[in-house]
Amino acid sequence: MVEHRRFGNLLPHIVLLIGVAIVAFPVYLAVIGSTHNDVVISNGQMPLYPGSHGIETYWKTIVSGTGKTTREPVGSMLISSLIMAVGIAVGKIAISIISAYAVVFFSFPFRMTTFWIIFVTLMLPVEVRIFPTYKIASDLHLLDSYSGLILPLIASATATLLFRQFFMTIPKELVEASKMDGAGPIRFFFDTLLPLSMTNIAALFVILFIYGWNQYLWPLLITTRDDMQTIVIGIKKIIDVKDALTEWSVAMATAVLAMLPPVAVVVLMQRLFVKGLIETEK
């Protein structure tokens, strides 16, 4: 820094520690809550350290379900969430990379029209066109199916724009050299373009995985069967703020399980995450 401070960097440390405390405390409390029994929690007597009912609660939450309600165990919801998140990430990357490839490296009729048709989809989040989209999905018999969960959410241009921007930085000479070696467009794509795009693909995957895992409104509408539900919407049914019989330990265990995969992805792949976040939003 520019000048020496007498007290070192005390202020930033204090502010950042308070920030970390605010961020971490609700998560910590959920973890603690999932290890105590419901009576202790409902009385408001939950201590700030872990209890001894953790294994029991998680077993009940994931595998056996609970007696009090007719609710499904969360295990199948975790699988639905995983399929949906990976499906959205892989699907969106796949359709985006090939359309960006076509738009940047090919000349074909209506090339710019195509680009604009895709570009405009950037404009509207699924929330504002939700019911007509629901009607179409239902007409196409996509309710309670993974394609129904995934397809409508991959209709957006963010990934296409990112790949397009990246492809445009690839020197023309590279393509010509590849052509001189006798490579056609398909070989150029697999041998040259795809390996060069790996960092971008990985960064996008991280962002899209989180986006997919955390979806709320769409899975809420399109799934009616309990075993198709994702964990993020399953949690709402466990909590009823007006009902004193809420099984808080199960609710907190479910919250922890719902947070674990995306938080792990963000923390373990931090550099890719930051790259993906800042580049897709530009």
Place this chain on the structure above:
Amino acid sequence: MENRAIFSGRLLAPLLVLPQLAVSLIFFYWPAAQALWQSFLVQDAFGLSTEFVWLENYVALLKTPEYYHSIGVTFVFSTLVVAFSLAIGLLLAVMANRNIKGVQIYRTFLIIPYAVAPAVASVLFIFMFQPGLGMIARALQRAGIDWNPVLNGNHAMILVVIAAVWNQISYNFLFFLAGLQAIPKSVIEAAAIDGARPWRRFWTIVFPLLSPTTFFLIVVNITYAFFNTLGIIDTATEGGPNAATQTLVYKVFQDGKAGADLGSSAAQSVILMIIVIVLTAVQFRYVEKKVHY
């Protein structure tokens, strides 16, 4: 872009764009067009016949006090969420931009809320603020505050605002940090040599240089507060009590779920679409500026 088209593939290229075009047309253009079309129609009580009524649905909508109430709720909610999440994000970013030990560890913690789904973030805060058992709710009650978000509209609003702000801190923190790191050190050193103290340097140099980032984040945060917070509201308050937390998006969702008035629901969707299009257009103007300068 014009000179890059190197391969000519009259067959291959259309095949490559086909999947994305198909998905966009079926799940984007078709429903958007339907919402627009339905907003001009009125259905009779049995859903047997429909009539084209031009803007009647919009006129009727703008005559209902509930709609204005919902606009008010959205305004209060978004203003609070945007202001607090930006201020906290900026403060943390400024502190993390100092050359101190352990910045990586702080950053790792501070990005966690981004990974938490809004609905799950909501659950975390319900657990703390639930009357009778939540840790903070009990502290408030001990302090003599009759805290009850289930019955008190202001309390419900405070609850969803806190959850939404918490959920959005990471995003603002990361973008402000990236913006701060892009400011050349020499500019700040020059000001320091001129005798400007840190506080003054921040407001006269750093903050103005950060304004493109701030502007971009305001737009993104408004979009977040409008649309991505539906999971928070649905989980914590379901728009209540007495519609105290019923934002415009939540109203569309509730009205649509009740299925009563298709035309009015479509008209509400179209108004929201216009809002998003304006926000996105503003955002792109910013991007263009950044490219030019």
